[in-house]
Amino acid sequence: MRYELFYWPGIQGRGEFVRLALEAAGADYLDVARLPGRGKGVDAMLRLMDESDREPFAPPFLRAGKLVIAQTANILHYLGPRLGLAPKSEAGRLWAHQLQLTVTDFVSEIHDTHHPIASSLYYDQQLPEARDRTRYFLAERLPKYLGYFERAIEKNAGGRGHVIGRKLSYVDLSMFQLMAGLRYAFPKSMSRRKRYYGRLTALHDRVMADANVASYLASQRRIGFNEDGVFRHYPELEQ
């Protein structure tokens, strides 16, 4: 099966969680909105959204045969067992999905640190509010979420450092992306709190060393972090 991923070109954003799964599994896929030519690019993506009977609310979405599936966690829930990146049992899949939905909530809160008032405003039009929201985020929310994921790894006894079971899953890949993104956005806070996240740090390093992931990260297919995505480095927010 050749999968088609549709997401905004130029940012990692929410699409990156799907891209990491496809890459880690060595799946055959097209990153449609980043390709030139007929039936490709952003226009094709927007057209498919409008025309779909089962319309996505927003990118990312995946075309798999006749299916068009949106919502990052839903895409991973579908792909997980097919790519060998999730348990096959219903209980295992529900648990993986539950964790991924908590990643979704966390990502939304990370986004709102720089856009607490409106996504349609520029960052510098909501700077004082972004400072306030970030202060509470770093003091309360970031420790709560990362502490939760750290504990999930700890409770997965015999899991060799994985969040679920004993091998790589899409949740591990999402942990890598969270840690990488948070270090980019909030280097001082992440460095200061490093001792609390030993298991997440080890998992990040281990995912990064996976052959497929390493090859992906070194390629042009990996878009760099930048100030248009979810994880943005605005030093003034960390003061």
Next chain:
Amino acid sequence: MRYELFYWPGIQGRGEFVRLALEAAGADYLDVARLPGRGKGVDAMLRLMDESDREPFAPPFLRAGKLVIAQTANILHYLGPRLGLAPKSEAGRLWAHQLQLTVTDFVSEIHDTHHPIASSLYYDQQLPEARDRTRYFLAERLPKYLGYFERAIEKNAGGRGHVIGRKLSYVDLSMFQLMAGLRYAFPKSMSRRKRYYGRLTALHDRVMADANVASYLASQRRIGFNEDGVFRHYPELEQ
């Protein structure tokens, strides 16, 4: 199967989307944190969270036999086919779930209208920011989400006004709850925009007339809307 729902007593909140599904299906369930006695109440809920190997990040969560499942949309994804409130095919379940995850995003944005800076602060400690966020929410986000759901009903040709297929699903129940909650929180805006949401209004009325739902809404089991939940009526935010 007797299901056990765990959620904060005193508010509808996110738990209400699950409660509506259990009630509409006439399922056998306990609302554990609202019950007195041994092994019941909020303490029992918090203890179960801590002790679970597959720890919920937050309520609501559901116990079904040996399974403990958290994240509202994940619970509904599990319950849907079992309660006859979702398609049984994988494609149908993915579509229902995709819509429910968009409800989740919307609910989070509704919550943040009154808490744009921090959940740990009181509303009146972030009033100016709440006014700003609400202004953009009502002008941009509310029309975008409700327009999307209205279109989903429209695109479901032959669906007799349902969002999915031709009969009641948990997504219909969530549409009811959204419309009821938004009318409570933002009566002026919802009244002003009523003509754009004819299908959602008809669906709301139809769900409310369902025998099981009507009986539930008239019972003590339905907690009223109040200013501790997701949908809050603060008239000053609508000015």
